[in-house]
Amino acid sequence: MAETNRKWVLKSRPKGIVERSNFELLEERPPSIRDGEFLVKNLWLSCDPTQRGWMEMDTYVPAVAIGEVMRSVSAGQVVESKHPGFQKGDLVSGAFGWQDYAATDGSGLVPAMKIPPGVELSSALSLYGITGLTAYFGLLDVGQPKAGETLVVSGAAGSTGSFVAQIGKIKGLRVVGIAGGEKKCSWLMRELGIDAAIDYRKENVGARLRELCPKRVDVYFDNVGGEILDAVLANLATGARIALCGAISGYNDFANMPGLKNYLNLIVRAATMRGFLVFQFAAQIPRAIADLAAWAAAGKIKDQVDVANGLENAPDALRRLFTGENLGKQLVKIGDPA
Amino acid sequence: MAETNRKWVLKSRPKGIVERSNFELLEERPPSIRDGEFLVKNLWLSCDPTQRGWMEMDTYVPAVAIGEVMRSVSAGQVVESKHPGFQKGDLVSGAFGWQDYAATDGSGLVPAMKIPPGVELSSALSLYGITGLTAYFGLLDVGQPKAGETLVVSGAAGSTGSFVAQIGKIKGLRVVGIAGGEKKCSWLMRELGIDAAIDYRKENVGARLRELCPKRVDVYFDNVGGEILDAVLANLATGARIALCGAISGYNDFANMPGLKNYLNLIVRAATMRGFLVFQFAAQIPRAIADLAAWAAAGKIKDQVDVANGLENAPDALRRLFTGENLGKQLVKIGDPA
Numbered sequence: 001m002a003e004t005n006r007k008w009v010l011k012s013r014p015k016g017i018v019e020r021s022n023f024e025l026l027e028e029r030p031p032s033i034r035d036g037e038f039l040v041k042n043l044w045l046s047c048d049p050t051q052r053g054w055m056e057m058d059t060y061v062p063a064v065a066i067g068e069v070m071r072s073v074s075a076g077q078v079v080e081s082k083h084p085g086f087q088k089g090d091l092v093s094g095a096f097g098w099q100d101y102a103a104t105d106g107s108g109l110v111p112a113m114k115i116p117p118g119v120e121l122s123s124a125l126s127l128y129g130i131t132g133l134t135a136y137f138g139l140l141d142v143g144q145p146k147a148g149e150t151l152v153v154s155g156a157a158g159s160t161g162s163f164v165a166q167i168g169k170i171k172g173l174r175v176v177g178i179a180g181g182e183k184k185c186s187w188l189m190r191e192l193g194i195d196a197a198i199d200y201r202k203e204n205v206g207a208r209l210r211e212l213c214p215k216r217v218d219v220y221f222d223n224v225g226g227e228i229l230d231a232v233l234a235n236l237a238t239g240a241r242i243a244l245c246g247a248i249s250g251y252n253d254f255a256n257m258p259g260l261k262n263y264l265n266l267i268v269r270a271a272t273m274r275g276f277l278v279f280q281f282a283a284q285i286p287r288a289i290a291d292l293a294a295w296a297a298a299g300k301i302k303d304q305v306d307v308a309n310g311l312e313n314a315p316d317a318l319r320r321l322f323t324g325e326n327l328g329k330q331l332v333k334i335g336d337p338a
Numbered sequence: 339m340a341e342t343n344r345k346w347v348l349k350s351r352p353k354g355i356v357e358r359s360n361f362e363l364l365e366e367r368p369p370s371i372r373d374g375e376f377l378v379k380n381l382w383l384s385c386d387p388t389q390r391g392w393m394e395m396d397t398y399v400p401a402v403a404i405g406e407v408m409r410s411v412s413a414g415q416v417v418e419s420k421h422p423g424f425q426k427g428d429l430v431s432g433a434f435g436w437q438d439y440a441a442t443d444g445s446g447l448v449p450a451m452k453i454p455p456g457v458e459l460s461s462a463l464s465l466y467g468i469t470g471l472t473a474y475f476g477l478l479d480v481g482q483p484k485a486g487e488t489l490v491v492s493g494a495a496g497s498t499g500s501f502v503a504q505i506g507k508i509k510g511l512r513v514v515g516i517a518g519g520e521k522k523c524s525w526l527m528r529e530l531g532i533d534a535a536i537d538y539r540k541e542n543v544g545a546r547l548r549e550l551c552p553k554r555v556d557v558y559f560d561n562v563g564g565e566i567l568d569a570v571l572a573n574l575a576t577g578a579r580i581a582l583c584g585a586i587s588g589y590n591d592f593a594n595m596p597g598l599k600n601y602l603n604l605i606v607r608a609a610t611m612r613g614f615l616v617f618q619f620a621a622q623i624p625r626a627i628a629d630l631a632a633w634a635a636a637g638k639i640k641d642q643v644d645v646a647n648g649l650e651n652a653p654d655a656l657r658r659l660f661t662g663e664n665l666g667k668q669l670v671k672i673g674d675p676a
């Protein structure tokens with residue numbers, strides 16, 4: 001049993017891009033557990049754009065309090081248990097936070113789940129975690145795509161976006177991805193096999209959408225909000241569906257996000273813009289996992305991960321989401337299973 | 339048979355609020371009809387906010403061309419027919435334009451329909467016309483309200499809004515109306531029996547919504563767009579539905595409409611914003627008419643009309659929609675049936 005639990009607590013609410021100085025790394029003895037709890041040793045941390053919102057304000061969950069352990073989904077191994085459902089040695093995922101050890105009863109925003117044998121810990125946080133599930137339900141249940149339609153996805157080289165793009169191809173859609181930089185755009189086309197990519201840093205997104213989507217956009221999966229969302233709103237097909245997943249373009253400065261100008265096109269095109277949270281679809285997770293696993297086994301979906309090492313680097317890994325450095329799912333590896 | 343057909347043609351595209359000078363009143367002989375057509379004498383014209391869009395640009399239909407008769411829904415009487423479905427003397431509604439006489443085969447954006455016996459011509463354009471149907475389908479099919487929920491409707495003292503407010507009460511909702519001026523607000527509460535009204539000209543809409551909707555807004559029927567839509571977006575209940583019907587606040591100056599800032603709440607509240615056009619629901623019109631007629635017969639729904647007289651006053655009547663002078667459905671009466 002380790003002598004020390006390192007934990008990152010929130011020290012200040014970020015202004016702009018999250019900084020290492022918004023956190024403080026503390027050391028303490030690992031927590032003891034009560035009846036009904038287990039102690040998990042974190043091995044992998046998930047980095048998600050929504051964590052930026054948790055740091056700043058109440059959203060669909062209360063903000064992380066100053067001095068509280070930074071909230072995070074993670075994967076780890078049970079090292080001690082007084083919980084009937086979890087045994088020492090079990091590999092589990094849950095909202096265990098940025099720390100080496102967490103004492104938990106398994107409840108919370110992301111309830112603790114055992115990771116099935118054969119599933120890598122990184123995949124438990126990526127393809128089979130919040131990320132893959134968000135892509136799956138957002139595209140299929142919110143977006144309601146039909147084969148032959150045109151799908152546009154922003155943040156396409158990010159974790160959720162790259163799964164959306166691939167599921168789109170599996171479902172017979174024409175897929176146009178929007179991403180930042182040539183490297184990401186060529187990866188999307190060559191490695192993921194999407195039909196076209198727009199480099200929003202160099203290209204005029206509206207003009208490129210008009211070129212690439214002459215029949216306009218049937219389904220848009222939005223990870224970024226802001227000006228790119230507005231450009232897509234100007235290019236909607238009749239009956240289009242927009243799945244609003246996130247708005248990373250504004251997470252660093254909500255107050256100064258540019259307003260949406262083109263929303264009247266929702267009327268003209270009889271289109272729908274729907275925000276969603278993966279938690280709404282909890283009851284349907286088994287169906288999603290089965291599909292995702294089948295696609296992975298058939299080699300139809302790649303789980304691209306981008307791995308930082310060491311708990312001490314968690315703030316910098318999170319920061320990469322907002323500077324656009326990550327390709328695929330950003331993770332932090334802390335250790336290996338015993 | 340009259341010697342003269344007066345017709346308003348579009349002379350210039352409006353900048354700002356529609357002006358009489360955007361139109362020109364011409365006189366010509368009434369048109370002759372071909373096989374498959376009938377000649378209708380217009381008796382009532384419908385004034386609708388969407389006409390402002392038709393004057394300026396292509397939307398869900400092409401813009402009215404310069405020199406073309408101003409597009410309008412109207413009600414009239416068949417005075418001559420070479421169409422098997424329409425006989426001389428029939429009372430009909432359709433998209434017959436701002437003119438005394440129209441030659442038509444009955445097809446178009448709003449297909450010609452016979453007005454059933456016993457239905458007043460004004461009601462054919464209001465409760466049983468595009469207006470009532472828009473309220474019905476927008477609230478019930480797009481808004482999906484459940485008894486006990488809170489409905490907010492903007493433009494509540496206008497034609498569509500006043501029907502939405504009343505259908506909301508019929509369906510057991512708590513109804514909060516937003517309108518401009520004390521007269522409209524007190525009319526909404528006293529005459530239509532809604533639960534509360536907000537005078538957007540005098541009151542802070544956001545602050546009043548927070549007071550009046552402590553459990554926030556479940557369904558919002560939006561006729562105005564702009565800042566009021568943004569204020570409602572900041573006060574959505576989880577799972578809220580927004581039916582986007584129109585955006586009269588911006589129709590006079592699309593380019594300078596303020597952008598929506600609070601759309602991220604669609605994600606946080608897992609809410610849906612859906613634009614719609616009444617034409618999508620054409621197949622379900624009989625159900626709607628049956629319900630509206632039953633409610634009218636039971637005295638549960640009032641058809642408030644605001645009538646201008648004379649074809650020569652059509653531009654001024656249309657203008658009233660944008661200055662907020664109308665209470666209920668703005669119509670222009672041109673004549674009586676033979």
